[in-house]
Amino acid sequence: MTEQPRTPHIPSKPSLDGLEDKWVRAWDDGGVYRFDRTRPRGEVYSIDTPPPTVSGSLHVGHVFSYTHTDAVARFHRMRGRAVFYPMGWDDNGLPTERRVQNHFGVRCDPSLPYDPDFEPPAKPDPKRQLPVSRRNFIELCERLTEVDEKAFEELWRRVGLSVDWGQLYTTIGDVSRTASQRAFLRNLARGEAYVSEAPTLWDVTFRTAVAQAELEDREQPGAFYRLRFHGDERPVYIETTRPELLPACVALVAHPDDERYRELFGTTVRTPLFGVEVPVVAHRLAEPDKGSGIAMICTFGDVTDVTWWRELDLPTRAVIGWDGRLAADPPPGVPAGPYAELAGKTVFSAKERVAELLRESGDLDGEPRKITRPVKFYEKGSKPLEIVTTRQWYIRNGGRDAGLRAELLARGRELDWHPGYMRARYENWVEGLNGDWLISRQRFFGVPIPVWYPLDEAGEPRYDEPITPPESALPVDPSSDVPPGFTADQRGRPGGFAGDPDVMDTWATSSLTPQIAGGWERDEDLFGRVFPYDLRPQAHDIIRTWLFSTVVRAHLEHGTLPWKAAALSGWILDPDRKKMSKSKGNVVTPIDLLREYGSDAVRYWAANGRPGTDTAFDTGQIKIGRRLAIKILNASKFVLGLGEVQREAAVTEPLDKAMLAALSNVVREATEAFEGYDYTRALERTERFFWEFCDDYLELVKTRAYGDGPQAQSARAALRTALSVLLRLFAPILPFVTEEVWSWWRRGSVHTAPWPVRAELPPGGDPAVLAATGEALRQVRKAKSEARASMRADVSRAVVRGAEVLRISRPDLAAAGRIADLTLEDAPADLTVDVVLAP
């Protein structure tokens, strides 16, 4: 039995101050949130917690969504489940890479050997970054993020997250690198991972390929240039926003049904400036009402170009290189003379120069027409993406395979979404995939692709015969480790080997958080108890990345969903309803809020954000939460200060039974709400009852409860029962104040006490008794208020009429209203009260 009574110790002046420090320490010392790994899977509730990025600071948006998860975790813990609630720190990826570079003045150079004695420069020179090996870089990352992670952990503890800190992981640590590489090697062995040389979306600043999931559109100013191509019969005019790609033009394309161009299909025209012959072709994707209805196909201006190029089997004339500049030499078949003007120029200046040249040659028809249009960017990038042909690793995700796509859509339907409509976003995304998942990145910091390539006699890598390490050797770094069967001095030599230089996309690691945290292939006993998880909580904007990629990995590796349910939280918006984010500079620092209002108050505000719904930041709600927490302290002090309840005390009075019956309904509603992840509704129902409990019931029974005898005992017993239930109903949202009050009169933690059930409450109460008596009291108060009298004013006579009056608890109403002569008259009408105040 968890709920053991003890002699109450009630502070004379209860306060919220200091509760966080006190209980954070007590919970830690008592291991209240420690996962019990002896419990079988059916008794476990496992949560695949999002690992926050540690390259910055947490803001109120984090507190918001993590509080939601914590409330759910606490509910299930009280329901008797062993809650597996780990925390991870995401220290893998570009944000950390940049921070380590700037902080230590180093850069990652995977070709360098590991230096175990390396110490970063005391005074980093930002202009001359010191090259270090990947392993050294990772060690520096771990050193730098350690400070942040301490701060994060402290904040999370203060927020009251019931995380088991013994289950901590990081996304660049050994465990994560091993899991990422192991999963990749298995994908490779099953043919789900493959290498391919193909046109790829490319960020010229970071000089890496990026995946479809990392794109975003941004409105950019541009201009339509109307260009004249030269035909045998007549000129052909096309409109383009990218005249600098003229040397990359391989064809013109129009819709097959377009009368204006039908006669040109199968003929050729010559490009302006360069005079290159290009065919005029037909394709259904050409849109007659765009521009002049005929477009130039370049290799490559956008993804439609790639489609046309592939489906129409056109030649390749690539001009843009990895650095975003036009190549030094013209593509095959393009005369060097005119091209020399453009070689080495950036896209921007090449555009200017081509426009000038076209103007001079008379092939620019009219002046460029300014427009704005959406352009694809890497979400972390600052320049538009280009399309560059490169060799990359892919994992199949249904983007090129209808069968796999159908399986993944079925997984989406199998998943229990909260709120349900979020599934549409998943389906939207899966149905819109236009290629497999590109996982290789041409960066230096991250989890290395764990393969080597044999070099032929000419020293060229044989990409189709990758050498893989045994799983027992993981994690490996192919840039410093030597593949099986080779020696270190064969690196880079003909007949030797070369390590794959790339690292994996950060999502290739994050998509394995269930496996990483759960001990996959590392602690199979643990994994069997937590996987598949019960819950993935996350924000709705990363359904296409984190959620989807995690589903893909689990489907491929385990043939199952990674979790039963996904709970999507909304964003925090600033008061102007803009998304709150660091880059917008509108971030509110959570630690100040927690200090000023207390953690429970901030959690209360967070819990008022419904699942999936964006919520404006509002200190008003926080203040209400603080008021609620203080009210809980005071009401509890009153209830527990009323004196002893005899062991055999029974709840006998109809008003007391009515209150408990109403509470019983609240227990049902709150429980059902929490089962559906609707912590907001659970809180709202509990809170509404609690205020009525304070305002009406407490006032009505106060006088009786102060007295002696069975009626007083009934009131005290009912009050204590209600308090016990209410504290437990509030505990998931307000863990500090509920634990404080619980400690006044109970042993153990409220957070491991059993969630209230209706069977605890006596049957047979009629909630209408409380409703009618409360309504009558309100009307008495109204009369006093209108008379501008004190609530203590004596009433010499009151007559209550109405349909429900016989349910009214007469002595309680008389005492609470200070009514000397109270008459109840049954009448078929709404309840009214005539009040005569004493002179």
Place this chain on the structure above:
RNA sequence: GGGCGCGUAGCUCAGGGGUAGAGCACUCGCCUUACAAGCGAGUGGCCGCAGGUUCGAAACCUGCCGCGCCCACCA
């Protein structure tokens, strides 16, 4: 262009075929032995617009308007 969500009091939002709700704000009262960081009472609404279903619609259906988000092959 496709999809999803949202339009209810000044603000933030609940409700979801049967009398229009809460908190905040505002107004007026009250030192009341749990709480003045409190308590009591009150003012305030074409429930986005237009049709339809129904005895009855804020709710259900259709269309439209507005806002937000997600997605899209945006020359």
